[in-house]
Amino acid sequence: xxxxxxxxxxxxxxxxxxxxxxxxxxxxxxxxxxxxxxxxxxxxxxxxxxxxxxxxxxxxxxxxxxxxxxxxxxxxxxxxxxxxxxxxxxxxxxxxxxxxxxxxxxxxxxxxxxxxxxxxxxxxxxxxxxxxxxxxxxxxxxxxxxxxxxxxxxxxxxxxxxxxxxxxxxxxxxxxxxxxxxxxxxxxxxxxxxxxxxxxxxxxxxxxxxxxxxxxxxxxxxxxxxxxxxxxxxxxxxxxxxxxxxxxxxxxxxxxxxxxxxxxxxxxxxxxxxxxxxxxxxxxxxxxxxxxxxxxxxxxxxxxxxxxxxxxxxxxxxxxxxxxxxxxxxxxxxxxxxxxxxxxxxxxxxxxxxxxxxxxxxxxxxxxxxxxxxxxxxxxxxxxxxxxxxxxxxxxxxxxxxxxxxxxxxxxxxxxxxxxxxxxxxxxxxxxxxxxxxxxxxxxxxxxxxxxxxxxxxxxxxxxxxxxxxxxxxxxxxxxxxxxx
Amino acid sequence: xxxxxxxxxxxxxxxxxxxxxxxxxxxxxxxxxxxxxxxxxxxxxxxxxxxxxxxxxxxxxxxxxxxxxxxxxxxxxxxxxxxxxxxxxxxxxxxxxxxxxxxxxxxxxxxxxxxxxxxxxxxxxxxxxxxxxxxxxxxxxxxxxxxxxxxxxxxxxxxxxxxxxxxxxxxxxxxxx
Numbered sequence: 001x002x003x004x005x006x007x008x009x010x011x012x013x014x015x016x017x018x019x020x021x022x023x024x025x026x027x028x029x030x031x032x033x034x035x036x037x038x039x040x041x042x043x044x045x046x047x048x049x050x051x052x053x054x055x056x057x058x059x060x061x062x063x064x065x066x067x068x069x070x071x072x073x074x075x076x077x078x079x080x081x082x083x084x085x086x087x088x089x090x091x092x093x094x095x096x097x098x099x100x101x102x103x104x105x106x107x108x109x110x111x112x113x114x115x116x117x118x119x120x121x122x123x124x125x126x127x128x129x130x131x132x133x134x135x136x137x138x139x140x141x142x143x144x145x146x147x148x149x150x151x152x153x154x155x156x157x158x159x160x161x162x163x164x165x166x167x168x169x170x171x172x173x174x175x176x177x178x179x180x181x182x183x184x185x186x187x188x189x190x191x192x193x194x195x196x197x198x199x200x201x202x203x204x205x206x207x208x209x210x211x212x213x214x215x216x217x218x219x220x221x222x223x224x225x226x227x228x229x230x231x232x233x234x235x236x237x238x239x240x241x242x243x244x245x246x247x248x249x250x251x252x253x254x255x256x257x258x259x260x261x262x263x264x265x266x267x268x269x270x271x272x273x274x275x276x277x278x279x280x281x282x283x284x285x286x287x288x289x290x291x292x293x294x295x296x297x298x299x300x301x302x303x304x305x306x307x308x309x310x311x312x313x314x315x316x317x318x319x320x321x322x323x324x325x326x327x328x329x330x331x332x333x334x335x336x337x338x339x340x341x342x343x344x345x346x347x348x349x350x351x352x353x354x355x356x357x358x359x360x361x362x363x364x365x366x367x368x369x370x371x372x373x374x375x376x377x378x379x380x381x382x383x384x385x386x387x388x389x390x391x392x393x394x395x396x397x398x399x400x401x402x403x404x405x406x407x408x409x410x411x412x413x414x415x416x417x418x419x420x421x422x423x424x425x426x427x428x429x430x431x432x433x434x435x436x437x438x439x440x441x442x443x444x445x446x447x448x449x450x451x452x453x454x455x456x457x458x459x460x461x462x463x464x465x466x467x468x469x470x471x472x473x474x475x476x477x478x479x480x481x482x483x484x485x
Numbered sequence: 486x487x488x489x490x491x492x493x494x495x496x497x498x499x500x501x502x503x504x505x506x507x508x509x510x511x512x513x514x515x516x517x518x519x520x521x522x523x524x525x526x527x528x529x530x531x532x533x534x535x536x537x538x539x540x541x542x543x544x545x546x547x548x549x550x551x552x553x554x555x556x557x558x559x560x561x562x563x564x565x566x567x568x569x570x571x572x573x574x575x576x577x578x579x580x581x582x583x584x585x586x587x588x589x590x591x592x593x594x595x596x597x598x599x600x601x602x603x604x605x606x607x608x609x610x611x612x613x614x615x616x617x618x619x620x621x622x623x624x625x626x627x628x629x630x631x632x633x634x635x636x637x638x639x640x641x642x643x644x645x646x647x648x649x650x651x652x653x654x655x656x657x658x659x660x661x662x
Binding site for chain 2: 020027067068069071072106109112113116119123129131132135136138139142143145146149150152161207208211
C-alpha cells in the first residue's frame with residue numbers, strides 16, 4: 001500500500017504556509033540580528049505575512065474542496081474566518097508596536113507567536129475533522145498561553161499565563177474526552193461522516209454519545225469564555241499584556257465560535273433538541289452574569305473582560321436558535337464585535353504608561369477636556385458595544401434578537417433585551433466619566449503612535465460602516481455560512 | 486479456560502493494578518512516592534495496551550512516559566526540594582460537606598458513564614485496521630502508514646505545535662535582561 005499525497009493540495013494551503021514561513025523568518029531574523037540594529041524587519045513580518053496570506057486566502061474563495069484525505073477543507077466558511085483572524089492579526093500587530101517597546105517584551109518571539117497563533121486559528125476554522133480541529137486549537141492555545149506571560153517582570157502577567165495554561169489544559173482534556181466518546185460511539189472523526197451516519201437511520205442515541213456532546217460543549221464553552229466556564233477570563237484578560245488581551249478577546253473567541261458552530265451545525269444538527277436547551281441555559285447565564293458583574297468593575301480592562309463574556313452570551317443566542325439559514329448572524333456579530341473590542345483595547349493601551357497601565361476608571365475622568373479625539377473614539381466603541389444605532393453593535397444585536405424571535409425563543413429575546421439595558425449602564429458610566437467628571441489626577445500625555453492611530457482609525461471606520469451599510473458584509477456572511485444548508 | 490480466559494485474568498489484574506496505583510499516587514504525601522506509583526500505573530497501562538494488540542503504543546508508553554517523562558518529573562521534584570513546612574499545610578481548605586458533595590458528583594458521573602458504556606450496544610462502524618489486520622501488517626508499519634500517509638497534514642501541524650512549545654519554554658524561562 002503506497003500512500004500518495006497529491007501535489008495539488010499544497011496550492012490550497014498557501015496562506016497557512018505563508019504564515020508559518022513568515023513566523024519562522026521573524027524568529028531567525030531575531031536570532032541573527034546585530035545589537036543596536038533596527039527591529040524594522042522583524043516588526044514588518046506579521047504585517048507582510050498577514051497581507052500575503054490574506055491575498056491568497058481570498059484567492060480560495062468559492063474553492064470548496066477537501067484536501068489531504070478530507071482532513072482539511074477549503075470552503076467559504078473557513079475563508080471568512082481565516083480572513084477575520086488575519087485582519088485581527090494586522091490590527092493587533094499595529095497596536096503592539098509602541099506597546100511592546102514600552103513594556104520591553106521579547107519582540108521576535110512575540111511577533112512569531114502571534115503569527116503561529118493565527119496559524120492555529122486558520123487551521124481550526126477550516127477543517128471538518130476532529131483531529132485537525134483539535135491540533136489547530138492547540139497550536140492557537142499554546143501560543144496564547146505563552147504570549148499572556150511575556151511581560152516577564154510582571155507578577156500579574158505570569159499569573160495570567162499560568163492560570164490560563166492550567167485551566168486551558170483542563171478544558172482541553174474535556175474537549176478531547178468528548179471527541180473520544182463520540183469516536184467511541186460512531187467510529188468516525190469526520191463531522192460530515194458523523195452527520196451522514198446519524199441521519200442514516202441505523203444509529204441509536206446512547207448516553208455515551210450525549211455525554212461526548214456535553215463534554216464538547218464544555219470544552220468549547222471554555223475557549224469562548226461562556227458562563228460557567230468563564231472563571232479564568234477576568235484575571236487572564238486583566239493580567240495579560242493589553243495587546244494580547246485584545247487578541248484573546250477577538251481572535252481566540254472568533255476561532256472557537258467558528259469551530260463550535262461548524263461542529264454543532266454539521267455533526268450534531270439532528271440532535272438540535274438535545275443541545276438547544278443546554279445552550280439556552282449557557283446563553284442566559286453568560287449574558288446575565290457577564291453584564292451584572294461588569295456593573296461593579298472599576299477597572300476598565302476588567303470591565304471589558306466581563307463585557308466580552310456578555311457578548312459571548314449574545315452570540316450563544318444565535319447558536320441556541322440552531323437555524324442553519326440564520327447562522328450568518330454569528331459571523332456578522334463576530335466581525336462587528338472584533339473591531340469594536342480591538343478599538344476599545346487600543347484606547348486602553350494608549351492611555352497607559354510604562355509601569356502604570358492607568359486602567360482604573362478614574363483615569364478616564366475629564367478625558368474629553370484634555371484629549372477630545374481619544375474620548376470621542378472611545379465613546380464610539382462603547383456606544384457600539386452598548387448597541388446604540390447607527391453603530392455596528394446595534395446591527396449585530398438586532399440580527400441576533402431577530403433570530404431568536406424568528407425561532408420562537410421569545411424568552412431568550414426578552415432576556416437579551418433586558419441584558420442590553422443593563423449593559424448600557426456600565427458602558428455609559430465610562431462615557432460619563434470622560435465627559436462630565438473633573439480629572440482627579442494628571443495622568444500625562446497619551447502614548448499615541450502611528451500604529452495605534454491606524455488601528456483605531458480602521459476600527460472606527462469599520463464600526464460606522466458596518467452599522468450604516470450592513471448589507472454587503474451580511475451577504476458575505478450569508479454566502480460563507482451557506483455550507484450548512 | 487483458553488487464551489481468552491487467560492487474557493481476561495491478565496486484564497483484571499492489570500486493571501486493578503492501574504486503579505490501586507493511581508489511587509495511591511494521588512493520596513501519597515511524599516511527591517517521590519507519588520512519582521513511583523505513577524510508574525506502576527504506566528506499566529500496568531502498557532499491559533492493557535498489549536492486550537489490545539497495540540504493541541507500539543505499549544512500548545512508546547514505557548519508553549516515553551515511564552522513562553523520559555518520569556525522569557523529568559523526578560528531576561523537578563529534586564530541584565524544587567519541597568520543604569516539610571509546605572507539605573504540612575492543607576492544600577485544599579474545604580469543608581467536609583463540600584468535599585463530600587464534590588466526591589458524590591464525581592462518583593455519580595463515573596457510575597453513569599460506566600452504566601452507559603456497559604448497557605448500550607455501541608453501533609460504531611469498524612475501522613479499517615481491526616486487530617486481525619494489525620496482526621498481519623505489523624503494528625509499527627500500520628502506525629507509520631497512517632501517520633505519514635493519511636494523517637500527514639495534522640502530523641505536520643503537530644510539528645509546529647512542538648516548535649511553539651519549545652519557543653515558549655525558552656522565552657518564559659529566560660532571565661530578564
